[in-house]
Amino acid sequence: MSVLNAERIKLLSTRSPWWCALLAVALPVGLTALIASQAQIDPGDNGGSVQVTQMLASLGRAVVMVMAALSVTSEYRFGTIRSTFQAVPHRTTALLAKTVVTAIPAMLIGAVVGFGSWAVFRAINSFPALALDSAEDWRAVAGQIVVYGITAVLALGVGILIRQTAGAVAVLLVYALLVEGLVGLIPKIGDDIQHWLPFFAADRFLGVQAGPPIDDLPLGPWGYLAYFAAVAAVVLTAGILSAQRRDA
């Protein structure tokens, strides 16, 4: 508990996590409001589905990745990681505490983004179809909580492995925003690879983003969530193992 408390003080005593959190919420919710207000609604249109309100949640996810990676790369940048390991020489404990303290705010942000996007969309365009009345609807909105949390863990793992802010952020953003989409363009095997990429998996769990119907894919929504979590766990484990072996 003392280690968790130390990490909490560390996270909340600089401004950058607050700005990241604000941006992570304002970007997707604000743009969703803009889209909702400009949407061309045909007469008799029922407004699509709840999933439409979550189209921009991946923007907030990108900001959360930056926040999570920064929480550890800035420690390497300023040398405070050595103070951390001096105070808590059991590095696994120190880094797991940091993981918890990074994942919890990410989940809170996910909750605000998920429900916030849905609420502003609905406030602007009130269609019956936007009510949360099925398991799929709830998964799309409340699912952001887990997806944001797991995303933070994955990004933290990458941060521990790479240690440099610029490198870690570049890898994460280029991968999440470009590489996953481009893999599908590879002839023949592209699609098969894409079906096993982590953020593709996260989006299948949420049921958002265009793609093949879930029945044609190797896993169901919950299977994809477990797969996404497993990828994050593997990356985090790799990061912790390398931090144990390396000189601080």
Add this chain to the structure above:
Amino acid sequence: MIEATGLTKHYGRTVAVDNLSFTVSEGKVTGFLGPNGAGKSTTMRMILGLDRPTSGDVRIDGQHYRDLHQPLRTVGALLDAKWVHPNRSARAHLRWLAAASKLPRSRVDEVLDLVGLGGVADKNAGGFSLGMSQRLGIAAALLGDPKVLLFDEPVNGLDPEGILWIRKFMHRLAAEGRTVFVSSHLLSEMAQTAQDLVVIGRGKLIHQGTVDEFIAHATESTVLVRSPELEKLGEHLLGAGAGISDDGDALRVSGMDSAAIGELAAAKQITLHELSPQVGSLEQAFIQLTGDSVEYRTAEAAQRAGQEERA
């Protein structure tokens, strides 16, 4: 007590610390002396479990750092005063360290007052001068009221007032019965701060003992002799078993005191113009001892050293 046995650290093909064994005892300030790049910081990082030794072992009161429970209560260290987040306040920096060791919040204010940073506790550490950063680092080291304290070059870059403050502080800590291990590349500084010395060069142990021993051992006293018949005198001195070296228009004689040299000159009827005993300076002694083990030196210094060897 800190005990290092056969401590070795390789970085790729570079040997930073080479089979280093020493002990640092309680209730004293022990100086850790060596030229820049001798492996002092690496050794300190290994003591703190930050760097893993390639081989060998270092223990604090018989335990590895990694096995200490809430280690800040046992060992306090200031390795680099700039290891703080620039946008975090001094108080917050100490608060998270205190939290990690389950120390009360009141302890943070205590150490802030102790080092004289009470007035700027809520200012961001990034705006601190080097002197203030050093004080913050010392506050962090003292947080857990530890028995063992490590300081890496604490006076580097400080003004005379800051140096004096740190020096007094070290003495006070040692007088309280703590183990204080402080590194420096300045022998004159160590002579005023430390009682014991561990001297290293190129990662190897050169000397361990008291400061006085080191000075006596390392500073060879010589006699400067001037004479119109320098060459003749030199031959007689060599014949009598003394060591000589040219020093411009004079001879520097070692292994023979001024009385014996005077008597020898009188017996051989050689006129002397000067006969003055020289006590080697501390810095000279240090350079003499570590001269071969300086990792980085200027070409000029290397050249001069080469000339001295030939002479």
